[in-house]
Amino acid sequence: MLFTVTVLGLSATTSFSYSQGNFTGVELSITSVAGNVYMIQRPGGGGNIGVQVGPDGVLLVDSLFAPLTDRLVAALKQVTEEDIRFLINTHIHIDHVGGNENLADMGVLIFAHDNTRLRFFEERSRYPRAGGSYAPQQPVAARPLITFNDTMSFHLNGEEVRAFLAPPAHTDGDSFVYFAGSDVLHLGDVYRTTGYPIVDIYNGGTLRGTIAAIDQAIDLAGPDTKVIPGHGLEVVGRDELVEFRDMILDIQGQVLSMIREGKKLDEVMAAQPTAAYDAQWTDDPGWGPVDFVPIVYYELGGSGRLADR
Ligand SMILES: [Zn+2]
Structure with a gap:
């Protein structure tokens, strides 16, 4: 079953923004993924929310931006009358934790990895777009109340919901969430369908x-597993993860060869190691080869220092 419900049919949709920005007219939709699991999305597919629904109550994965909480709750009401009980944050970024305070006010218990909670204490939160932009520190009430250091399971709505720390990928507190009975995997921003991986060097x-x-996600996924990306409008499967991984490995291999030939970053950029992929992986205007390739270059030992733009 696949259906979409539009909530708040206001004016035309706005373009996707990572800033706190203007949310006038932003419409959220809720879509069935599999089993007990739904996905709430905003136009452009930013900060996809995983939703588990059932008689034991609602569990959310990520909370979007604060001004969208009412619309989030309204979207949820399209599929359940149960209360929201639990929220898992996949990582620190504002488009995934911005609704925390509002949900905490509603009595929702917030969970995250230890490393993600530590990031809530930073004076301001840096994120990688535009060479490192800042979001203000979140209020105290937005901080996760319960943290885990490896893995944690909920036993809810007839299935195990397992949250666990992924290797330091997008940040150093990335949690994957697997809904075992529904066979749905939420990967946070480690996987997006919209562009090259965002390696947030400011957050580990x-x-x-x-x-x-x-x-790890490929190993976990079976032939029928549905994968919710952190960003992007489509639910995907294991094959798309393999494609994403292979794309990264190919770019990494090209850049490494050039480093071994002694090439500088500007030469590597000029050689366009992402050329074969740019048509497919640059839907995201805030994150393209100019952002991704230098990170690959410097992590692989390219000479010089990553400019602090
Ligand atoms: Zn993120």
Whole structure:
């Protein structure tokens, strides 16, 4: 079963933004993924929310931006009357934790990995777009109340919901969430359908961890597993993860060869190691080869230092 319900049919949809920005007219939709699991999305597919629904109550994965909480709750009401009980944050970024305070006010218990909670204490939160933009520190009430250091399971709505730390990929607190009975995997921003992987070096992300994390997801996924990306409008499967991993490995291999030939970053950029992929992987205007390739270059030992733009 696949259906979409539009909530708040206001004016035309706005373009996707990572800033706190203007949310006027932003419509959220809720879509069935598999079993007990749904996905709430915004136009452009930013900060996809995983939703588990059943008689024991609602569990959410990520909370979007604060101004969208009412619309999030309204979308949820399209499929359940049960209360929201639990929220798992996949990582620290504002488009995934911005609704935390509002949900905490509603009595929702917030869970995250230890490393993600630590990031809530930073004076301001840096994120990788535009060379490192900042979001203000989240309020105290937004902080996860319960943290885990490896893995944690909920036993809810007739299935196990397992949250576990992925290798340091997008950040150093990335959690994957697997809904075992529904066979749905939420990968947070480690996997997106919209562009090259965002390795957030300001929050502990690494290229090596990205590859390891995607490998872990590929190992976990079966032939029927549905994968919710952190960003992007489609639910995908194991094959798309393999394609994503292979794309990263190919780019990594090209850049490494050029480093071994003594090439500088500008020469590597000029050689366009992502050329074969740019048509498919640059839907995201805030994150393209100019952002991704230098991270690959420097992590692989290219000479010089990553400019702090
Ligand atoms: Zn993110």
